[in-house]
Amino acid sequence: MAMKNSIYIILIGCIIAISACNDLDLAPLSEGSTENWYSNEVEINMSINDLYKPVFWGNDQVDWTDDWTYRETLTAITSATINGEWGTVEGLWSNAYKGISRANTIIHNLEISSINLPEEKMNQYIAEARFARAYQYSKLVSHFGDVVFYQDVLELEEAYSLGRTNKDIVMEAVYEDFDFAIAHLPVTYSNDEIKRGTKGAALAFKARAALYNEDWEIAREAALACINLGEYQLFPNYGDLFLPENRSASELIFSIPRSTALNYDLSVRGYLPRNNGGYAAYDPSWDLLASYLCTDGLPVDESAVFDPHEPFQNRDPRCGYTIVPFQTEFLGIMYQPHPDSTRVYNFNTGAYQANNDTKGNQLYASFNGLVWKKGIDQTWVDDFSAENSAIIIRYADVLLMYAEASIELNQIDQTVLDAMNQVRARAYGSAVDEASSYPEISSQSQEELRSILRMERRMEFAFEGLRYMDLIRWRVAEDALNQPDYGLLDLAELKTKVVDKGLWFFPSVPEIDENGIPDFSAMADQGLIKQLSNRQFDASKQYLWPIPTKEILINSNLTQNQGY
Known part of the structure; x- marks a missing residue:
């Protein structure tokens, strides 16, 4: 030097x-x-x-x-x-x-x-x-x-x-x-473990940089060139993609390996359920849970198959891959935050145990009943650290960037729909041409596709660090972040106002706007949910x-x- x-x-x-x-x-x-x-x-x-x-x-x-x-x-x-x-x-x-x-x-x-x-x-x-x-x-x-x-x-x-x-x-x-x-x-390196810049990574990051700068033509061209490399493909199983053993999946275009040995890992106890030795403190929001589409491709306030009392049923599969569904096994223990479920089954021991993930037993159980699932496996519990790769950009993002840039240019054709449907079909474990097995996207309206694309990105990339810049560049942060964050009522009120009246989990259906942002104010006005915090965003300055x-x-x- x-x-x-x-x-x-x-x-x-x-x-x-x-x-x-x-x-x-x-x-x-x-x-x-x-x-x-x-x-x-x-x-x-x-x-x-x-x-x-x-x-x-x-x-x-x-x-x-x-x-x-x-x-x-x-x-x-x-x-x-x-x-x-x-x-x-x-x-x-x-x-x-x-x-x-x-x-x-x-x-x-x-x-x-x-x-x-x-x-x-x-x-x-x-x-x-x-x-x-x-x-x-x-x-x-x-x-x-x-x-x-x-x-x-x-x-x-x-x-x-x-x-x-x-x-x-x-x-x-x-x-x-x-x-x-x-x-x-180079397109690839001879050593698969090397995490260095490649031609595909440069194309993908160029597309992202252009997308964030609203240079739609540049973004579209770069994303398409990355697609045409033929080097990347969607991993077959969405839920498994994020687990540590799949850190070299062909969908990952650029990622940084995490390693305890190299002093680069993730402290995880805040994410884990209390039954597994965690704190259940860093949790998915109700906003995120409500934003997932239903299996008919419609938001919860338009779908005939959504039941607010069974919020994980009939939902896009990415919902259950990202947030732990109630009454399902997770990390060897049944996850059930219902206040009356004071004991749960431990599949590791074959016996029931006290349920520390319900307000019925534990004051500091998840304040909104939700915990993360995406990318979390038993290794997180064994060492209370995570060695999943930090995914910076992956192929699904390239597909949706190509679609978004094309939509903004109003250059909408079958390739745009195919790009979006590839991502959605993978979530359902289907091939893109098996339209009967997932809610295929078929609209060619720019306005409708813009809304669908924004909801698709939120479902696909939750917990991956892309949501913030999406809110900023779409100029909707002032809508999303000027709403309170809600959770469960304190135990006594939760039982009398919600559980005893058969209103668990969501007391009613929140309204969803065109950007996939839910509104829980009606439930709050009825005193059926608790405001945890009052989010604020100053649109006069905070976009920079x-x-x-x-x-x-x-x-x-x-x-x-x-x-x-």
């Missing part, structure tokens, strides 16, 4: 005092600190591998959305208290610029390197760095809008004087980087994040986003 007159800018203006100099991270352990570092492929690969650190990759948090309940707790986003001092804002900005600076350094050194490598191999390495840089800039733009933009290794003084660049200019560079990566990255405060303080050329 060249260090004569320039240094890595790991995050722009991230120091106010001398103590903050540690943030500069001038010489990562994976790289040398002299001019001759890039002298062989081992050193180059060490530098490239540094770009794939988990901290540089990932989707957004589920708890920023209406898919999530954490008892009576809100986040900075769902309470409308987000500001430039929030650690998450600082962390996203900081880590993105660390990744960008390291990518810039790699590109610069490879371009001037005298190492004797075939041009094809040298271009592949440069393509990996440009792939990573494009990803980081696209993430910054989607959250902050106009951002600091540079593609060189900068001197310190220059770095602290840069202002923000119009996001359209940044996105042009993002597309150029992705295009270089698409041209020079604030620039970190310390960046503004140290750099007079940086401007803040409106409202912060």
